[in-house]
Amino acid sequence: MMEEISIMVAYDAHVFSQLHDEDFLTSLVAISKPRSMVPIKKLKKYEKEYQTMRESQLQQEDPMDRYKRENRRLQEASMRLEQENDDLAHELVTSKIALRNDLDQAEDKADVLNKELLLTKQRLVETEDEKRKQEEETAQLKEVFRKQLEKAEYEIKKTTAIIAEYKQICSQLSTRLEKQQAASKEELEV
Incomplete structure (x- = not known):
């Protein structure tokens, strides 16, 4: 079916390229002129005339020429398709x-990012360990300072109690000394 269609298409193209019949060309020009409206009956009539004329020309043409032309067209199509196939390949x-x-x-970048992620995780663990150790040391130092402060x-x-006691003793001794000095003075004066 496809071969028949391609043969008919190729033949139609060949027939149109070799038309020398003035009457047919004139009728085609007349048909192809734009009209406001072409009745369907006339279109069917023209189609039948065209089909009849095409069949008569097909019968008049040498089948060998037609097959050679079709073969050449198919070879060209095959070469074109092979070139397209090569281009697509x-x-x-x-x-x-x-x-x-x-x-x-992308895989290399993913590997690099994974390595960076692992290093970052490792650094995070190390930093958290160091932070925990520093917090423990800080707590210990706070405890030591608290004990030292206490x-x-x-x-x-x-010391304040000793000083107060010392001052009291000194005051008592001063008072006693003053009393003894006063008593000694009185004794001397008598």
Whole structure:
């Protein structure tokens, strides 16, 4: 069926290229002129006339020439299709190579990002460990300073109490000394 259609199309193209019949050309020009409206009956009539004329020309043409022409047309179509196939195959290979390169680059980038992620995670763990250790050290230092502060406050209180006691003793001794000096003066004056 496809061969018949392609043969008919090729033949139609050949027939139109070799038409020398003035009457037929005139009638085609008359038919092809734009009209406001062509009745369907006339169109069917023209179609029947065209089909009849085409069949008569097909019968008049040498089948060998027709087959040679069809063979040449098919060979040209085959070569054109082979060229298109080669072009498409080349484009496919090129696009596959480009896609593979893109995939390789994406995989390389993913590897680099994974390595960076692992390093960042490792640094995060190390930083968290260091932070925890520093917090423990800070807590220990706070405890040591708190104990030292308590001890210092206790020492200050103790020292303050000793000083107050010393002042009281000194005051008592001063008062006693003054009393003894006054008593000695009185004894000397008598």
